[in-house]
Amino acid sequence: MSNLIVVSFPEEQLAFELRAALVQMQKEYLIEMEDVVIVTKDAAGKIKLHQAMNLTAMGAATGGFWGLLIGMLFLNPLLGAAVGAGAGALSGRFTDLGIDDAFMKTLAEQFQPGCAAVFILVKKVTPDKVLAGLEQFKGKGKVIQTSLTKDEEQGLRAFLEAQA
Numbered sequence: 001m002s003n004l005i006v007v008s009f010p011e012e013q014l015a016f017e018l019r020a021a022l023v024q025m026q027k028e029y030l031i032e033m034e035d036v037v038i039v040t041k042d043a044a045g046k047i048k049l050h051q052a053m054n055l056t057a058m059g060a061a062t063g064g065f066w067g068l069l070i071g072m073l074f075l076n077p078l079l080g081a082a083v084g085a086g087a088g089a090l091s092g093r094f095t096d097l098g099i100d101d102a103f104m105k106t107l108a109e110q111f112q113p114g115c116a117a118v119f120i121l122v123k124k125v126t127p128d129k130v131l132a133g134l135e136q137f138k139g140k141g142k143v144i145q146t147s148l149t150k151d152e153e154q155g156l157r158a159f160l161e162a163q164a
Contacts (some may be wrong), residue, residue: 002034004099006107006145007160008117012040014140015116016050021134022120030129034121039104041111049104107145117144127152133157138162 009015013039017069025031038050108117142158146153 002003004145004147005120005121005122005143005156006117007120007141008111008115008144009141010112010115012114012116013024014137015040016119018118018134018137018141019135022118025130028134031125032123034123035099035119036121037099037104037119038116039108039111039119041113041115045113047105047111049101049109055092064150084147 007015007018009018011130019036019038022033022036024032040048040050040117042048099121104119111117138159139162143157143160146156148156
């Protein structure tokens with residue numbers, strides 16, 4: 001079972017730094033994330049989702065490869081690659097993995113302009129090592145929503161919202 005954790009920051013840069021730290025910890029096998037998305041709200045009130053993966057580009061690349069391969073079988077690799085890339089991009093555009101985009105946008109409407117939040121869908125975690133690795137964010141963020149147990153959520157809030 002996965003857990004959703006949403007942490008808000010008064011500055012966008014802190015959200016991007018947190019995501020980078022989490023990705024590094026994932027490489028060290030301290031945390032396993034299904035999805036991590038940064039949601040920002042600019043001064044004009046426009047909400048933007050910064051996905052870790054661009055599914056449209058990934059779909060186009062994969063579709064292009066398979067289209068090229070199939071096109072080579074039918075002696076027209078360029079047409080196959082073009083059709084495959086187009087179909088892959090279209091498929092990637094309408095695929096939504098992980099955290100629901102509408103949910104993130106709805107929650108972000110409550111943000112102040114210039115703020116950001118990190119939406120993290122966690123599969124597995126080594127809590128003590130991850131919290132130690134996030135020491136630089138202590139007192140800088142605020143937990144706004146989780147699917148953790150009450151005790152786990154309270155511990156995370158105490159860590160992130162306490163002054164360093």
